[in-house]
Amino acid sequence: MGELYRRLKAYSETDEYPYHMPGHKRQVCGELPQEIMNIDITEIDGFDNLHAPEEILLRLQEEAARLYGAEESFYLVNGSTCGVLAAISAAVPKGGRLLMTRGGHKSAYHAAYLRNLTISYLYPEMMQEYDIYDAITPEQIAEALAKEPVPDAVFLVSPTYEGRIADIEKIAQIVHGKGIPLIVDEAHGAHLGLAEGLAKNSCQCGADLVIHSVHKTLPALTQSALLHVNGNRIDRDRLRRFLHIYQSSSPSYVLMAGIDNALQVVEEQGDYLFAKFQINYLRMLTELSECRNLSFLPLDARQDIGKLIIVSAKAGLSGQQIYDILLKKYHLQLEMAAPGYCLAMFTIGDGEEAYRRMTDALLAIDRDITAGKWQSRQKQDGREEEEISLYQLHPEVRMSLAQAWDAEKEEILLSQAVGRIAGDFVNLYPPGIPVLVPGEQIEETHCRQLAEYLKEELNVQGVTKDAGYRITVVKNK
Ligand SMILES: Cc1ncc(COP(=O)(O)O)c(C=O)c1O
Structure with missing residues (x-):
């Protein structure tokens, strides 16, 4: 692993002149740094072809499969978006039926649109105490699959945006009992199964197709992702055909080198990095347990590490208010805000300072709430917050x-x-x-x-x- 970047760098130091795309010709044009130009090439001799890999890209994909426990893996340069599009298109015939979580990413809806699928929905349960949606349960799947007609495939998101992890092992057994494939959009779980203390990933749990946004939770560049396939329920030629359709015909070597690099880091230093991550994260949660107004979704077997859900509704503040205070007063940019909570993401890319700054800021905000400094915008307006139903x-x-x-x-x-x-x-x-x-x-x-x-x-x-x-x-x- 790490081979692609090394090869690109070595190539940039040769005297070979690029009479080919991209148009920057590996020169600085404008303000982008030389280092990016140097490794941004196209499918020239010695660098294989993502759409028909035979050499280095084939090897890297095999290494990715080994790391995740998949039979076969594909590098994606159009994000999990193209992985979801290809997975659903390959698993369900045109005009077929898909059972999917209502909380699917828009790419799943777009696949259903493009392939004219009939969708039936699994509605996630609300975790009332925290105002977030839980993952789909095996019982919900079993109940939905007991009804006729049986769908052509099941599509789930796990972990959810908020980090709720479904029991994929049990769900895969139930889905396979009906003779159909299970697709898991694990865009938020590219780190799963890669170190001690982390939940298994969905390849290890028996899913047929699994999609990972490497860029979301591992140290990789935006848009880089992976698609894994297992077992014989998926026609691999069809899957490849759809990947050709949905992926760029000019895949970025910068992005692909970024996937290789991230997986190398995990392979070589993962045990240390994830252990440090878990220690820092748990210490932060322990320190934050002093808060009297804000609360935090606790870590359990079904909650992914790294998604800090800051629950503010009980303190009478909206998630957006906490998000705004953290940004404007403490210069901490969160991932998102919802009506009753906001979400900060932590990964192995965070150093101690990230934990210190977040902990100090939240403890200070919590003290300020006790002192009556922040008031609910709704309450100021004299309106009660309405429950989202x-x-x-x-x-x-x-x-x-x-x-x-x-x-x-x-x-x-x-x-x-x-x-x-x-x-x-x-x-x-x-x-x-x-x-x-x-x-x-x-x-x-x-x-x-x-x-x-x-x-x-x-x-x-x-x-x-x-x-x-x-x-x-x-x-x-
Ligand atoms: C659950 C889920 N699936 C798929 C995607 C698409 O991922 P990408 O941005 O890598 O295309 C997202 C993006 O946020 C997502 O949240």
Whole structure:
């Protein structure tokens, strides 16, 4: 491992002149540093071809498979996005059926759209105490699969954005009992199974297709990812075909060297780095247990390390308020804010200072809350915070996603949309789980609550604010 960067660097030091792409010709143009230009090449002699790997890229993919316990692995340069697109496209025939978590990333919905799939949903349970969605359980899968018709594949996200890990071992047994494949979008879990004390990854738990964003939780460059395949339920030629379709025909060697480099670091120093990570993280959680107002999702077997969920709702503050205080006063940039919590991410890339600064800031904010320094914006306005319940609505599906997204559409006032069919996605971001998917019937509760959220300036995607709140619906025939 680490071979690709070394080879690129050695090549940049030769006198071979590039009469080929990319157009920067390995020279500094503008302000990007020479080091990036030096290793940014295309598929020239000696560097293999990601779309038909035979030499170094084949070897690197085999090494990745060995590390994760997969039968076969593929380097991805278009993020987990293209891994999810390829996995669903390969596992489910065109026009087929997919059972998937409602909390799927948009790439899963896009795959369903492109392949004209009929989706049935698994709705995650809410962890009421923390106001976050839990992972899908084996019982939910078993119940859904007991119904006819049996889908062509099951698609889950684990860990979730908030770090909830599903029991993939049990789920794989249940799914395989129906003779169908299990796809796990493990975009947030590229570190799993790689060191002592971490939960197993989904390849080790028996999933057929597993997608990892290497860039999310390992020290790799943005967009770099992996797709792993196991067993014989997936036609590997089909999978390769879809990877050709969804991946760039000019894969970046900078990104690929970044994957190789991250995996080398984990292979060679992983035990030490992850042990240090776990010690620092647990120490931070212990110190934060002194907080009287803020609380933190505890680590358990189903909670991934590194996702610090700062629960603020009980302190009467929104997640966005804590997010803003951390950014503006302490210069700590978090991953995201939700109505009742915000999320800070830690990885092996963080040094001691990252833990110190976060701990000190949160302890200080907590003291300030006790002293009455921060007040709920809602309370200041004299309004009570409303519970988010739109996700529990399970809207009626009137048209398939593909039919509705491709149909003739119109924009109408939200207040007049009751009974109409959604023509576009409506998300409350974060968490980005769709409130409405194209093809679903809009209910009175949608219209009323979405208008409330917009008034509270929450980020509602799919409803415009121009000329009154307007939503896109399928045009009536
Ligand atoms: C659950 C999940 N799957 C897939 C993706 C897509 O990953 P990428 O950004 O690597 O394309 C994301 C991105 O945030 C995600 O949260």
